[in-house]
Amino acid sequence: MTNPLCISIFSTLLIFSLHTYSSHASCNAADKAALLSFKIGITVDTTGILSTWDPDLDCCEAWEGIECNPTAGGRVTGLQLVSRKGGGPSIMKGTLSPSLASLHSLEVLVITGLQRIEGSIPENLSEVTNLTQLYLEDLMLQGTIPSSFTRLRSLKALSLSGNHLMGQIPSSLSSVSNLVQLSLSRNLFMGPIPDSFGRLSHLQILDLSHNSLSGVIPASLGLLIGLTYLDLSHNNFTGKIPVSLGDSTMLQDVSLSHNRLTGGIPSQIGGLKSLMTLSLSENLLTGMVPMAITSLPKLWSLNLSHNILSDPFPGSAISPSLLSIDLSYNGFHFRDIPYWIRERAMTNVHLAGCGITGSLPRFLRPSQFNSIDLSDNFLSGDINATFARMPYIEKIKLSNNQLRFDISRITLPHQLFHLDLHSNQIYGSLSGFLKGQPFKFLESLDMSRNQITGEIPSLISEMSNLVMLDLSRNQIEGTIPDSVGQMGRLEWLDVSNNRLEKKIPESLIMIGGHLRHANFRGNRLCGQIPQGRPFNAFPISTYLHNLCLCGKPMPPCKSSNQ
Template sequence: MNLSHFHSLSSSSTIFIFLSIFTLLHHKTNGATCHPDDEAGLLGFKSGIKSDPSGLLKSWIPGTDCCKNWTGVECHFDQNRVMNIYLTGQTTTKPETTLSGTISPTISKIKLLTGLYLLDLKHISGNFPTSLFNLPNLTYIYIQNNNLSGRIPENIGNLAQLDVLSLTGNRLTGPIPSSISQLTQLTQLKLGNNLLTGTVPESLKNLVNLTFLSLQGNQLQGTIPNFFSSFTNLRTLELSRNKFSGNIPISISTLAPKLMYLELGHNSLSGKIPDFLGKFRALDTLDLSWNKFTGTVPGSFKNLTKIFNLDLSNNLLVDPFPEMNVKGIESLDLSNNRFNLGKIPKWVASSPIIYSLRLANCGIKMKIEDFKPSETYFYDFIDVSGNEISGSAIGLLNRTEYLVGFWGAGNKLRFDLEGLRLGQRFKYLDLSRNSVFGKVPKSVVGLQKLNVSYNHLCGQLPQSKFPASSFVGNDCLCGSPLPPCKKSGV
């Protein structure tokens, strides 16, 4: 192609694009009103809303252009037909938005609706809106963190075109309908934080396109189905906070190449932690907390080099704990097992990004001064209670302005409490059952929770909201909420 021909082609292409944009804009600006069916559907939805304290829907005025002027309404690019309804309670410019009411069946008039997003509105109530079955183009349903109740309809499988079904954070009851297995186009199924009961239908294995499966925070029971070899694209599996029992099924091992989030905490799972979990090289988060796992943590965990969040707390696990090769852990919780770690592991201290370290009752016997993290800037939470840690915590706690909470109860810590600098973010401090001495500084009034009971503190307490139980068992503390100080003046 010679240069003049290129310029000619480029110029004509530019003119064509300009004319197309002009035509589109002209078409949109002249479309002064909604399509009649869409307007009726939207105004019907508004009529089902009984309370709108922040005026989220005040722009929904009959006879005006819903595509341009109505909050939360998005239209198809090339026509004045409504494509998405997007209403959210999370805003940065004003207090949280809420809507109270039900989803009107007139929403079925919006025939080209592709996505329904009702997020964090808190008080959208009633049953699942079966009128959505009459919307042939509906692909995305997000009715999250509202107040839907009743059962998920048995015929939910009729919405065969769905890509996402998210009903997280409602009050839905009853079993998971087996017809959900007919939604074979689904990439995300989120039914977490409801009141669902029964077992997980074996037929869910038909949802072979899933990348995200969340059933957490329900009352589901029985064993976790052994059907995960069907889910070759799954990246997130959330089954925490249910009543599942039995072992971790072997088919979960097939998820190793891609799975990033595996959350099985707060169930009644038992047996040993399977060795195959060490093959999950892409794993970001592993939560096995609050179960009944026994035995040792597999040595294969040294292969979890990318893991950021590891929670094995509140099980029956025993030594030895494997030496990890993690590059930088953000959150670690090994509390309340049967470990005798001796010291805080070096791979923990070397992490440059850790913000939460919880090692309560882990058999740690060391001077706290010997814990020398390479970076304390990001620390938010440190819980080392119930160990045999001695020395002064001042050096560690005064190194960061960002610490929110420190729990060191039931150790052998000994230092002057007045030397502790409590930054503005500091909200939780538990030093009970140690050998801390000195006076209680006035800066504790900025805390939300405080417990310095059973130490060697003395002197008059500063005015605070804390109960007597926060201060009992010391040498000579006095003043409200404890008995008044003697006039001779402690």
């Protein structure tokens, strides 16, 4: 997956379901003191939120992020500190003060996206027993989950995602029996999923992705009959996918990708009639794909890539709802792109390494395509006829095939973000390709290992959003144009093993600190390397096998070489 939209929408609904009290509340003195103590623990605030916390003003009326209950003596019921969108960095630096535990009427505590709040979670936070929603996300919190959290019996939503928390996930969390959402993703947790989590009978969202969890996925998760979202991706789980998951019939989104799961895909998953997205990629799954999976009535996204699955794939039973499919790098041998893909409206088709031969076909309903990956196959011929009818496509990957065409005669949609054609037999000039095609949205262009000739045109700088440019191992001649220095977002530049000559232009210094990788080796370049970072800090291998490049990190220049 991961499907943050699902969690985000759910979280928003929870947060804003808090009763909106009248604004005519007078702040409780004890709560005000607790908040000011919290403010002292924040040493940097670029959001400006805490600047509104003036001790001379009423915290219920004038302080940003505070909500109060006027019918209960102006007690604080909500504290929400969220990073601002847009502008500059939106951070707070400091620690979470134990004084938060003095906010005894607090129901909602949301501190998210502020990046530099560190230290441990206060143990005494469990004294705020009215808490129903606790979000401490995308900070720098360390340590473990306090064992005292078991006292938060009213808690319905707990998210500690995006921190540096470690240790094992405590089985005692299953005592927080009203939990509807539990999100602990993007931390450093280790060990197994507690088997006792099967007792969280109200749970709808469980996200433990991007940790270092291990062991088997407990069969007890099948007891969570109200579960709609399950993400266990990017961990170290082993063993088989539990057949009991088929009992969680409300599941809509499931990701078990990037683990070490073995065995077959259980046919019981075919009983999840509400399932919309299923990702089992990057595992060690074997055998054939059960027909019950492909015929799920609401399934729109299926990712089984990077496993050891084998033919035949039950495409004839594919659900009409399917829009996105990734079967790359398994044991499938399709020879042709299957008719059940060619004849339907798809958004994403990824069939890399699937033994596909021949020329690219015409898709009968191509207008909704967003991305296509047919890399590492045996495709040949031209691509114009295929992509001319895909006006909204953003990502094209056709690398490592046998495609042969004149790049200067190709017209592609202008809103492309990613174009990867490396390791083919493409010829022609870049000038002809780029003329009249500004590609102002393009972020990644890889045409390496082809037979492209001519010069790098100065209009290449019109691709102002380009982050990655790889033209290596072609037959490109002439000079590196000064205009490349105007490509301020470049992080990766590789023009190695061509026939480029003269100097590396000084204008490339203007790219500045964004550039993380550059490669100029294997050309006919001569003269002084730009003497500024990062060019004088790249390894010497960046510049080897040219005519007479000099200057740090190469040997010093002689006067005749500068």
